Amino acid sequence: MKFGVQFELQMRKPWGDGQEARTYLDALEQAKVAERAGFDYLWAVEHHFLTEFSHCSAPEVFLAAVAQHTSTIRIGHGIVLLPAGFNHPFRVAERVAALDILSGGRVEFGSGRSVTETELGGFGVRPADSRPMWEEALRAIPRMWTEETFTGASGTYFDLPSRAVWPKPLQRPHPPMWMAATNPESFELAGRLGLGLLCFVVGSPDRLAPLVERYRSAIREAEPVGAFVNEQVAAFVLAHCAEDRRRARGDGGAAAMWYVNQVVRLFLQVAGQEGYEAYRHIVADIQDSFEDLVRRHGTPVTALAELGVICVGDPDDCVRTAARFRDQGIDQLITLHQMGNLPADRVLESIELFGQHVLPRV
Numbered sequence: 094m095k096f097g098v099q100f101e102l103q104m105r106k107p108w109g110d111g112q113e114a115r116t117y118l119d120a121l122e123q124a125k126v127a128e129r130a131g132f133d134y135l136w137a138v139e140h141h142f143l144t145e146f147s148h149c150s151a152p153e154v155f156l157a158a159v160a161q162h163t164s165t166i167r168i169g170h171g172i173v174l175l176p177a178g179f180n181h182p183f184r185v186a187e188r189v190a191a192l193d194i195l196s197g198g199r200v201e202f203g204s205g206r207s208v209t210e211t212e213l214g215g216f217g218v219r220p221a222d223s224r225p226m227w228e229e230a231l232r233a234i235p236r237m238w239t240e241e242t243f244t245g246a247s248g249t250y251f252d253l254p255s256r257a258v259w260p261k262p263l264q265r266p267h268p269p270m271w272m273a274a275t276n277p278e279s280f281e282l283a284g285r286l287g288l289g290l291l292c293f294v295v296g297s298p299d300r301l302a303p304l305v306e307r308y309r310s311a312i313r314e315a316e317p318v319g320a321f322v323n324e325q326v327a328a329f330v331l332a333h334c335a336e337d338r339r340r341a342r343g344d345g346g347a348a349a350m351w352y353v354n355q356v357v358r359l360f361l362q363v364a365g366q367e368g369y370e371a372y373r374h375i376v377a378d379i380q381d382s383f384e385d386l387v388r389r390h391g392t393p394v395t396a397l398a399e400l401g402v403i404c405v406g407d408p409d410d411c412v413r414t415a416a417r418f419r420d421q422g423i424d425q426l427i428t429l430h431q432m433g434n435l436p437a438d439r440v441l442e443s444i445e446l447f448g449q450h451v452l453p454r455v
Contacts, residue, residue: 094415094418094419094423094424094425094426095134095424095425096132096133096415096425096426096427097132097133097135097136097169097327097425097426097427097428098123098124098134098135098136098428098429098430099135099136099137099138099329099428100120100136100137100138100149100431101138101140101146101147101432102116102117102120102137102155103116103146103147103148103431103433104116104145104434105145105433105434106145113148115437119431119437119440120155120431121158122441123437123440123441124163125162126441126444127166127444127448128165130445130447130448131448131452131453132444132447132448133425134166134169134201134327135156135159135163135166135169136169136170136201136203136291137149137152137155137156137159137169137171139152139170139173139174139179140212141179141211142215143209143211143359145355146359153170153173153189153192157192157195160192160195160199161195164197165199167199167200167201168192168196168199169200169201170189170202170203170204171203171291172203173189173202173205174205174212175205175206175226175227175231176206176213176218176222176227177230178216178217179212179216179218180230182233182234182237182251182253183237183253185230187259187260189262190238190260190261191260193262193264194260194263197263198262198264200264201268201289202234202267203270204227204230204272204273205227205272206223206224208369209359210363210366211362213363220363221366221368222250222368224368225250228286229246229248229249229250229251230250231270231286231318232246232318233253235266235267235319237258238258239266239320241257242255242256242257243257266319266321267319269289270287270288270318271290271291271325272288273291273293274292274294274304274308275293275294277304280292280304280308280311281308283311284308284309284310284312284313285314286317286318287312287315287316287318287319287321287323287324288318289325289326289327290305290308290325290326290327291327291329292304292305292327292329293329294328294329295329295330295331295356295402296402297400297401298328298414298417298418298420298421299401299421301328301418301421305421308326309324309326309422312324325424325425326423327423327425327426328423328425328427330403330404330426330427330429331345331352331353331403331405332345332403332404332428332430332443332447333349333405333432333435333443334405334407334408334410334411334447335407335442335443335446336407336446337407338406338407341407341410342394342398344435344439345405346394346395346398346403346405347433348433348434349394349397349403349432350393351432351433352432352433398410401414401417401418404428408446408449408450408451409450411450411451412450412451412454415451415455416454416455419455430443430444430447
């Protein structure tokens with residue numbers, strides 16, 4: 094199993110002067126440490142208008158800076174929003190190809206559609222249109238990379254004329270393609286389209302297993318939208334490692350709980366709307382699970398850590414949690430260390446301890 098590190102560029106209030114700039118520069122330093130620690134991938138998300146939760150609205154700029162300060166770690170868009178309004182397909186193809194050149198052929202192209210009304214509404218995207226918009230754009234982009242002159246594409250949402258799209262990516266035929274997934278239908282769709290799976294579900298490794306099997310089953314009959322099938326499953330987990338378990342779960346546990354509460358709040362914006370019906374069940378399941386944990390344990394942090402829902406604790410704790418994901422056949426474990434209001438030095442410590450203890454043992 095390989096390891097990735099993800100950035101949302103979070104910054105909880107209250108803010109001081111220059112906090113946003115410090116968050117970006119701290120993340121760049123964390124990226125360099127992650128490469129030295131042995132992480133294989135670095136992912137940056139695209140979000141808009143999500144105060145505190147994510148200030149990463151231009152991940153391609155952040156990733157270009159990361160590419161110039163690193164040499165081996167894979168540079169991952171996790172994810173680019175493809176519905177019309179967010180990004181035009183021509184511009185996505187151009188930006189990703191340019192980043193691939195500047196990174197020396199290290200780009201991983203992940204895409205998705207957004208799961209918040211704040212973002213969808215801000216860019217004028219109807220929730221019901223988001224998935225077909227995403228798929229229509231996705232089918233055109235790899236052709237822009239592989240056809241010397243893109244022959245054009247006409248659909249419901251885009252009317253793309255024939256044009257020579259430059260530059261072309263350094264990787265041939267094109268960078269590996271991934272899809273973000275949070276609901277069960279997305280796991281199957283990613284498989285059918287031959288895409289790598291960015292599994293952004295906050296849940297235990299055991300409960301992830303049937304969803305991964307759904308993906309593996311679908312990809313056996315894949316009709317890839319790109320030039321090749323990218324059969325890889327990346328699981329996501331909130332992570333904080335410290336030498337002392339009590340300190341790790343005190344600091345990291347509080348940050349993880351803040352993150353989960355923000356996710357529930359954001360999911361509630363679209364839960365039940367057309368195209369997002371599954372999110373009503375996802376939110377209800379998260380809330381029921383938390384209420385049960387609080388009843389049985391008094392606080393959910395320890396229980397979530399023991400269940401493997403969060404990877405928070407001392408090095409031995411984190412090794413056990415990571416190994417549980419490995420044992421479910423996960424190809425890559427993506428850890429989010431920069432979360433909530435954790436100080437930058439604690440984030441660096443967590444990444445370094447993962448490199449020293451977790452990666453070599455798992």
